[in-house]
Amino acid sequence: MALLDIRQRSGYLFLAVMLGHVLLISAQVNSRAGVPVLEAVTFGTFAEVQRATSSVISGAQRVWSGYVGLRHVKADNDQLRSQLAAAEVELQEQRALADRTRGLERLLELRDRSHLATTAAEIIAAGATPDFRTLTIDKGTRDGLRPDMAVIAPAGVVGRVVVPSARAAKVQLLIDRNAAAGALVERSRAQGVVMGQGDTELELQYVSEVADVVVGDVVVTSGIDGIFPKGFIIGRVDGVEKNGPQYTRITVKPAVDFGSLEDVLVVLTPTAAREAATAGGTE
Numbered sequence: 001m002a003l004l005d006i007r008q009r010s011g012y013l014f015l016a017v018m019l020g021h022v023l024l025i026s027a028q029v030n031s032r033a034g035v036p037v038l039e040a041v042t043f044g045t046f047a048e049v050q051r052a053t054s055s056v057i058s059g060a061q062r063v064w065s066g067y068v069g070l071r072h073v074k075a076d077n078d079q080l081r082s083q084l085a086a087a088e089v090e091l092q093e094q095r096a097l098a099d100r101t102r103g104l105e106r107l108l109e110l111r112d113r114s115h116l117a118t119t120a121a122e123i124i125a126a127g128a129t130p131d132f133r134t135l136t137i138d139k140g141t142r143d144g145l146r147p148d149m150a151v152i153a154p155a156g157v158v159g160r161v162v163v164p165s166a167r168a169a170k171v172q173l174l175i176d177r178n179a180a181a182g183a184l185v186e187r188s189r190a191q192g193v194v195m196g197q198g199d200t201e202l203e204l205q206y207v208s209e210v211a212d213v214v215v216g217d218v219v220v221t222s223g224i225d226g227i228f229p230k231g232f233i234i235g236r237v238d239g240v241e242k243n244g245p246q247y248t249r250i251t252v253k254p255a256v257d258f259g260s261l262e263d264v265l266v267v268l269t270p271t272a273a274r275e276a277a278t279a280g281g282t283e
Contacts, residue, residue, distance in 0.1 A: 181194045237250060
């Protein structure tokens with residue numbers, strides 16, 4: 001065993017001496033370009049290592065730059081989305097303001113056209129059940145409101161005041177089941193009473209069988225009920241049913257879209273029928 005170890009050590013020593021001679025010779029021998037062979041080999045080896053390292057670093061830099069760029073693009077997109085959302089909200093606000101302005105302009109035109117004392121009111125609530133169709137407005141007894149005052153809109157008749165408080169009032173819509181108004185067919189002057197049905201439809205009742213009523217006729221207030229001034233639009237006839245000469249059912253589509261109301265006018269001027277009744281009671 002000792003002899004074997006000596007031989008192995010001698011072999012390793014011999015290899016080390018030979019490698020040293022090779023390195024010395026390489027350091028002294030020049031290549032064709034005049035560069036020592038050892039330097040050329042060493043430079044080539046390290047150059048490849050540097051090339052690989054540079055490629056790895058460049059790739060990492062490109063990846064990082066792309067990542068940073070994507071983060072910037074995402075941030076820019078988020079900012080643009082936020083600005084777009086804000087612009088859309090502002091546009092909707094401006095559109096709503098324009099619609100409100102047009103509605104108020106029509107309300108003022110109606111007030112000037114009617115030659116009646118009125119007060120404008122804003123709708124602040126609506127009835128919760130379909131059986132009782134009501135609205136709440138922001139004007140009350142402090143503004144001169146009293147029960148049974150007519151409520152109108154540019155499109156036509158809305159209803160009447162039923163319960164006024166100091167600063168608000170409940171309005172019974174014309175489509176309420178318990179609502180009614182004296183009516184007149186504008187074309188033929190046929191008279192009747194418009195009755196609410198609790199939905200989006202009205203019925204014209206108590207019409208004479210000799211009266212002339214056809215689909216499309218405009219129905220207006222007659223003024224005989226003492227609540228609604230004469231001549232305000234109620235709606236149009238959209239259905240006529242007859243049994244022989246007698247009218248069995250006449251339906252009227254309201255002129256007012258009750259679901260989109262925002263502002264109304266309350267008529268403060270008493271109707272001619274109410275003034276006559278008051279004068280008769282005074283006498």
